[in-house]
Amino acid sequence: MSRPEVWLVIVLSALVTLAERGAFLITTSRRPLPPLLQRALRYVPAAVFAAITLPALTRPSGVGLGPLDVRLLAGLVAGVVAWRTRNVTLTFVVGMALLWLLSWALA
Amino acid sequence: MLLGAVPFGMITGVSAVGAGLHPFDIVLMSGLVFAGASQIAAISLIASGGAIWAVVLTVAMVNLRHVMYSLALAPWLQRYGAFQRVLVSFLMVDQSFAATIVKYPRAGDDYPRVAYALGNGVPMWFTWVGATAAGALLGAQLPPEWQLDFAVPLLFLALLVPAVTTRPLLVAAVVAGALALALAPLPYNLGLMVGSLAGITAGVVVEGLTARTPAGRPAR
Numbered sequence: 001m002s003r004p005e006v007w008l009v010i011v012l013s014a015l016v017t018l019a020e021r022g023a024f025l026i027t028t029s030r031r032p033l034p035p036l037l038q039r040a041l042r043y044v045p046a047a048v049f050a051a052i053t054l055p056a057l058t059r060p061s062g063v064g065l066g067p068l069d070v071r072l073l074a075g076l077v078a079g080v081v082a083w084r085t086r087n088v089t090l091t092f093v094v095g096m097a098l099l100w101l102l103s104w105a106l107a
Numbered sequence: 108m109l110l111g112a113v114p115f116g117m118i119t120g121v122s123a124v125g126a127g128l129h130p131f132d133i134v135l136m137s138g139l140v141f142a143g144a145s146q147i148a149a150i151s152l153i154a155s156g157g158a159i160w161a162v163v164l165t166v167a168m169v170n171l172r173h174v175m176y177s178l179a180l181a182p183w184l185q186r187y188g189a190f191q192r193v194l195v196s197f198l199m200v201d202q203s204f205a206a207t208i209v210k211y212p213r214a215g216d217d218y219p220r221v222a223y224a225l226g227n228g229v230p231m232w233f234t235w236v237g238a239t240a241a242g243a244l245l246g247a248q249l250p251p252e253w254q255l256d257f258a259v260p261l262l263f264l265a266l267l268v269p270a271v272t273t274r275p276l277l278v279a280a281v282v283a284g285a286l287a288l289a290l291a292p293l294p295y296n297l298g299l300m301v302g303s304l305a306g307i308t309a310g311v312v313v314e315g316l317t318a319r320t321p322a323g324r325p326a327r
Contacts, residue, residue, distance in 0.1 A: 001153050006132050009159055013149060013166040014139035020173040022196035024181035026189065033178060039314065040307050043279040044171045045144075047306030049267035050280035051287035051299045052148055052165075056260035058288060071257060078261050082268040089114040091265040092258060099257055 063106050070106060074098040111202075112231060113238045115143055118258050120242020122147065125255025126154035130243035137239040141232060142200065144266055145169040151259045152296055161296040168303060176204040183211045183220055191221045198228025275317065279310030 001009070033041075057075035078095030085091070116137070123133035128150060136146050145166040152162045176199055184192055206227050211220055246255060271277050283306025290298030 001156070001159075003129060003132065005159055006128065006153065007135070009149060009153065009162050010132065010136045010139055012159070012163045013136070013145065016163060016167045017140050017142055017145065017170045017173070018193075018197055020167065020170050021177055021199045022193060023174045024177040025184060025192050025196045025199075033174075036311070038175070040311050041171055041175050043276065043307040043310035044168065044303075045270045046267065046276045046280040047283035047310065048148075048165075048168050048299075048303045049144070049263050049270060050284035050306060051302035052151060053260050053263040053267050054284035054288045055291040055298065056151060056263070071260075074257070075260060075264060079264050079268060082265045086269045088111075088118075088262065088265040092114075092118050092261050095261040095264070096253075096255075096257065099254060103254070 063103050070099060070102040073102060112143075112234045115262070116235050116238025117242035117245070118262055119143055119147055119150075120239040120244075121246035121249070121255050122242075122258035122262065123150045123239075124243050124246030125249070125251075125253070126150050126259065128153065130240075130247050133243050134236060134240045137236045138232075140166070141197070141235060142166075142170050142173075143235070144263075147259055147262050151263075152299075154256060154259070155296075157296050161300075165296065165299060168300075172201075173199065176208075179208055180204065180211075183207075184224075187221050195221055195224045195228070198225065198232060200228070200231060203227035203231060275310045275314040278313045279306040282306045282309040 058069070058072055060069050060071075063070045074095050077098055078091050081087075081094045082091040119137070120130070120133055123136075123146075124130055133146075133150070136149070140146055140149075148165050148169050149162050152165055157165075177196065180195075180199070184195060187195075203224060207220070207224050210223060211218070214220075214223075249255060267280065271280050283302045285302075286305050287298045287302030290301055292298075293301075
């Protein structure tokens, strides 16, 4: 993607996000969301984050331990860290450190 | 609250530069979009060659939760002018929403609600933009062998895991992740869209099935 295209993405993303944040605040609409839609909205973060994370973690990097790619291995361990600690920084540090260590050891 | 945004913002900046974005562009994105998770999603899709509309659509999906926040806050801010409501909307993030929605019902009718929201949102904006800039400058100094693009899935993992707190949420995540993985070869990040929608549907269906007692009434 060229830089002007990136800028276009940024401007459109900013407008869409402001529209979502202001959906009821700016319009002061009194019409409530249908209950089914409200319920569906609660599942958006878990579903979208999972749909982004899994393909990204399993994209092969070329370096692996048998059939297990180093990125998948590091991601699995980082997932356990995220689950036990709920700490973003620690998850990042453990995942990156393990990726470097495994890449260095197996390359 | 502000301190939590510093490492998150820095990692966002580092990973954006690692994924090939110009340092200025990620800072611009932080200032205008001001929503961390969606920015990382955008970075990830830009790096993997996503189409413009696919990236924007993904940002819209990741930020859909703000519609719920907007709905919850709207009754408290109706007496304020349009400009103030636009400002509050622009600066509304997870943390400032959580603070305001707790504060307003406890405070009196004459409480300065917009001032309180801005008191949360403005320092958060500067912290977020500053942390992203610091991360982007740092990332520009680091060699590609450090594989900093891997920070993107790691950050999402750190967001995903705490979001899965109930069984229907787990079903939603598993269905979305598995389908997105299976459909990953499809163009325009269609796998992400289809997987997400299927996951959301699965979550709602499972909630509907488990929330009912044998008598057919909601259990609660």
